[in-house]
Amino acid sequence: MPRRQPRDHYHVYVVLLSERVWNEPAFRKCNPGHDIVKPCVYVGMTGLDPDLRFDRHMAGVQANRFVLKYGVRLMPELYEFYNPMPYDAARDMEVELAIGLREAGYAVWQA
Template sequence: MPRRRSRDHHHVYVVLLSERVWNEPAFRRANPDHDILKPCVYVGMTGLDPDLRFDRHMAGVQANRFVLKYGERLMPELYEAYNPMPYRAAVEMEVELAIGLREAGYGVWQA
């Protein structure tokens, strides 16, 4: 196993959103090809542990509005394999993960 460098502390994460988020016009516009059998999610990146970042969203600290209002839980099965990583890699992986999930039919919000 490669040795982890101290700067490799960034993470991507995915939050399951309540299906009620579909009632938000901006979310619907961002996901015209959403497969209703797939969940709606938020994809983010952080220098914190994803559990702590989710707790901060839910407490309203630097929170995404959809996570604050509709966040249910983290979905580590969709992101754990990628973490941790350097900042630049996390920035890129956030976008790539969001695109991949959207192409797979998920409803995705990524800010």
């Protein structure tokens, strides 16, 4: 009989992106209010451990193109206190976290 995963096993996560991502027109266009002293980040959600998900991005497995090309490291200080959570909460928190970081001056990509 297959084991069921716990209900609250979803995570939001934030990846620090190299400042070189700012050279990407699509990224710049989505971040007109970017405070240049704040970093560029990617916000995502996953049913995996965020460390494993980041490794998969960097290996090109279901990778976001900006994370694959410009990913530096995870920024757990921006997300770990939210995790874990149910799927619906993670889906909503991904959007809320991206909006909040953008409002705080971060340049954010959230797909």
